[in-house]
Amino acid sequence: MARVVVIGSSNTDMVIKTRRFPKPGETILGGEFFMFHGGKGANQAVAAARLGAEVVFICAVGDDLFGSNALAHYGKEGIMLQGVQKMEGQASGIALITIDESGENEIVVAPGANNLLTSVHILSQNSLLGEASILLTQLETPLEVLYGLVEHCAKSGQRLILNPAPARKLDKHHLNGLFLLTPNQNEAGLITGMEVMDEAGAEVAAKECLQLGVQNLIITMGSRGAFFMNATENFWAEAPDVKAIDTTAAGDIFNGALAVAIARNQSWKEAVQFGIKAASLSVTRMGAQNSAPFLHEIK
Numbered sequence: 001m002a003r004v005v006v007i008g009s010s011n012t013d014m015v016i017k018t019r020r021f022p023k024p025g026e027t028i029l030g031g032e033f034f035m036f037h038g039g040k041g042a043n044q045a046v047a048a049a050r051l052g053a054e055v056v057f058i059c060a061v062g063d064d065l066f067g068s069n070a071l072a073h074y075g076k077e078g079i080m081l082q083g084v085q086k087m088e089g090q091a092s093g094i095a096l097i098t099i100d101e102s103g104e105n106e107i108v109v110a111p112g113a114n115n116l117l118t119s120v121h122i123l124s125q126n127s128l129l130g131e132a133s134i135l136l137t138q139l140e141t142p143l144e145v146l147y148g149l150v151e152h153c154a155k156s157g158q159r160l161i162l163n164p165a166p167a168r169k170l171d172k173h174h175l176n177g178l179f180l181l182t183p184n185q186n187e188a189g190l191i192t193g194m195e196v197m198d199e200a201g202a203e204v205a206a207k208e209c210l211q212l213g214v215q216n217l218i219i220t221m222g223s224r225g226a227f228f229m230n231a232t233e234n235f236w237a238e239a240p241d242v243k244a245i246d247t248t249a250a251g252d253i254f255n256g257a258l259a260v261a262i263a264r265n266q267s268w269k270e271a272v273q274f275g276i277k278a279a280s281l282s283v284t285r286m287g288a289q290n291s292a293p294f295l296h297e298i299k
């Protein structure tokens with residue numbers, strides 16, 4: 001079985017549905033309240049596990065109820081937790097999410113224990129990292145975690161996927177040699193300094209990323225699909241037309257599914273389409289990890 005090792009964040013999502021987002025200084029009455037398991041790393045780990053991979057999740061949680069509940073949940077999803085670091089006296093990560101009637105969201109995160117994850121802890125999990133078919137990480141943990149992983153993969157020859165979300169300024173020399181970068185159009189714009197509004201803009205930004213040393217690049221563009229480029233191949237993959245009710249974690253589901261397909265040595269077109277199908281299903285459901293589809297649901 002393909003092993004995917006996910007290194008990243010664990011949060012609890014507190015969600016309110018509302019007709020529209022409030023303006024600065026405005027209070028509005030919302031609708032339903034939900035509480036879900038979340039965090040970009042955890043979302044991707046659950047997505048990969050539900051799609052049939054053997055998943056190891058390396059993260060940090062607090063010694064509070066939120067952390068304990070999260071770990072129990074990941075165990076039920078079949079995720080291996082040997083790499084989890086439980087931080088005494090610290091709060092677990094929390095995300096406050098507002099969702100409007102079109103399914104779009106606004107999110108504020110209090111990272112808690114996620115901010116205390118270190119590259120020292122990650123690299124001490126050498127046996128777990130070494131058995132990975134693919135490594136997957138994001139940017140809800142300190143940048144030193146990413147840079148440590150990049151150096152590890154440069155030495156080991158392992159394949160690392162970086163989903164550069166939430167958007168942050170990166171030291172570009174750490175992108176040199178990266179196996180796969182998966183920004184959305186806004187994140188691609190931040191990395192390259194270019195505006196990415198359409199397929200033509202995505203192609204220009206992708207070329208810039210390849211010049212930085214990235215081996216493979218996928219720019220996701222929501223309901224329009226995704227653009228892929230490497231040194232020998234490029235294509236546009238369209239997304240199916242679905243009615244979105246909650247776009248929270250769609251990018252995470254895409255990345256988790258993509259990691260599974262790559263670990264199984266599927267072609268780039270097959271892998272990107274697999275990710276798009278999983279993400280498209282997820283936006284038709286409420287919640288982050290709750291929305292992640294199972295393998296038998298991907299047609």
